[in-house]
Amino acid sequence: MLLHRDPSDPARRAVELAQRGRMILDVATADLEAAEQRLGPFHATSWHFRQALAEAGRSWDRLRAEFGGPALESALSQPPITFLTLGAEDGELPPVVLIPIAGRTYRAEKIAGTPLAPTQWRLTRLSPPLEHGPYYACRLRDGSTQCDCAEWTYQVADGARPARPLCKHLAALAALGWL
Ligand SMILES: [Zn+2]
Structure with a gap:
């Protein structure tokens, strides 16, 4: 890699x-x-x-x-190998972390997990903004991963349950070792 x-x-x-x-x-x-x-x-x-x-x-x-x-x-088009951290030097606000996914820039925020989905990320596209709000990408307790984007939904409907991530958001987080 x-x-x-x-x-x-x-x-x-x-x-x-x-x-x-x-x-x-x-x-x-x-x-x-x-x-x-x-x-x-x-x-x-x-x-x-x-x-x-x-x-x-x-x-x-x-x-x-x-x-x-x-x-x-x-x-x-490669999985991210870098990310940007903005602000936070004065410590007043949490830093903004940006990651590149398929040529677009997303703000990545780790949010509180649940027992069922311990690892959860909110991905907000910077420019142009997403019409339907941010995506939520998570790893479930059983080890599988899930996203609420159209790509993931389509792949799951296709019947596959492979080990690899099913959409570019999950693949990006996995490439960074964050999922
Ligand atoms: Zn996705």
Whole structure:
């Protein structure tokens, strides 16, 4: 697995840079949208985030120039090998943890489990936001995993109960060793 390769391994490095670059771009996009909605397009904060987004866009273009578009696409389709932690340095609010799943950025929050489902995660897509709220992905007491997304529901209806995770959300959490 790429995650366990040496950080200097070129293939691993390309995937990590692509996944981080995509998340930074998505964060900058979400920040700018929120600032514009709350403060208007000409507020100093909105200008600041517009600059940040432009910088993230330039970094992304540099990655594309270095690795090529197809390599970036393929890197984004890999299970996550990295995540971003935002904020929390002042300790006032819990940190925001972001993970890349299939080219999209999700906020991952570990939430209180239940006896039946001891490990539970709430996954909220950053940009564009999900229409039907966050996904809930969990590991049940019997060791099986479950998600409430359409992909998982479809796979289960298909009758399979394999050991591997049935959707990209569960596969991502499993790849990080969080499930
Ligand atoms: Zn899912």
